[in-house]
Amino acid sequence: MAAINEIACLHGLAVIEDAAHAIEAWYGGRKAGRLGDAAVFSFYATKNLATGEGGMLVTDSDAIEEKVRVRSLHGLSRDAWKRYSAEGFKPYEVLYPGFKYNMMDLQASLGIHQLRRIESSLCVREAQWRTYASEFRGLDTLRIPPEDREVRHARHLFTIELNLAALRISRDRFVEALRAENVGAGVHFTPLHTHRFYRELFGDRRWHLPNAERIGERTVSLPLSPALTVDDVLSVATAVKRVCAYYRR
Numbered sequence: 191m192a193a194i195n196e197i198a199c200l201h202g203l204a205v206i207e208d209a210a211h212a213i214e215a216w217y218g219g220r221k222a223g224r225l226g227d228a229a230v231f232s233f234y235a236t237k238n239l240a241t242g243e244g245g246m247l248v249t250d251s252d253a254i255e256e257k258v259r260v261r262s263l264h265g266l267s268r269d270a271w272k273r274y275s276a277e278g279f280k281p282y283e284v285l286y287p288g289f290k291y292n293m294m295d296l297q298a299s300l301g302i303h304q305l306r307r308i309e310s311s312l313c314v315r316e317a318q319w320r321t322y323a324s325e326f327r328g329l330d331t332l333r334i335p336p337e338d339r340e341v342r343h344a345r346h347l348f349t350i351e352l353n354l355a356a357l358r359i360s361r362d363r364f365v366e367a368l369r370a371e372n373v374g375a376g377v378h379f380t381p382l383h384t385h386r387f388y389r390e391l392f393g394d395r396r397w398h399l400p401n402a403e404r405i406g407e408r409t410v411s412l413p414l415s416p417a418l419t420v421d422d423v424l425s426v427a428t429a430v431k432r433v434c435a436y437y438r439r
């Protein structure tokens with residue numbers, strides 16, 4: 191983040207952190223969400239705090255806050271949501287062509303009760319993480335995420351990186367093989383510039399972002415959730431090792 195902030199500073203850019211997965215995360219002694227000019231968190235159904243859809247933007251900048259508040263509610267002037275309050279009718283105006291990106295009170299009421307179990311759920315996922323890390327230690331067919339003393343990881347996704355040189359199958363076939371073992375694995379993520387829309391818009395720029403492409407072809411996300419039992423996690427690990435052994439070159 192220091193390097194990104196430095197580049198942004200040189201070019202007069204604002205840095206918006208994608209903290210969608212990172213509600214529990216810290217980096218270099220600072221909470222995720224405090225590392226740039228603004229940060230966005232996701233409360234989509236699969237996230238560690240879920241309101242179905244929706245999320246949160248945080249910023250220390252009054253200017254960004256004002257802009258986002260107004261644009262997120264039809265571009266109406268500030269406090270327009272109070273227009274029918276007990277204090278009587280308040281005139282309001284459209285200042286920009288805005289969006290309807292407001293979170294409903296109903297959603298917030300789901301989310302607010304999850305706040306108190308954020309840390310205990312993280313503890314469960316940390317234990318699952320340690321299980322995977324110890325089960326996969328020493329395998330040369332995959333790599334597990336490295337640990338970094340500067341980072342307190344949110345443990346939202348446990349992503350392995352396949353060593354395709356040691357396997358006879360592609361990542362997509364590996365995911366299918368796991369599914370056949372009754373393990374729902376995912377891919378986070380396919381690099382943006384390799385999606386059809388961006389290929390058609392900007393031309394085929396594969397090989398321009400070699401790290402994103404290398405990881406995009408090798409990454410697999412394994413189940414990680416407080417809803418899983420210890421046995422569930424062990425059986426996922428067994429299935430991964432079985433698929434690795436079967437398709438080893």
Ligand SMILES: Cc1ncc(COP(=O)(O)O)c(C=O)c1O
Nearest residue numbers: 208210211231232233234244245
């Ligand atoms: C890394 C990342 N950023 C952004 C988003 C978008 O979040 P939302 O679906 O709440 O718009 C997601 C959603 O899965 C995500 O995984």
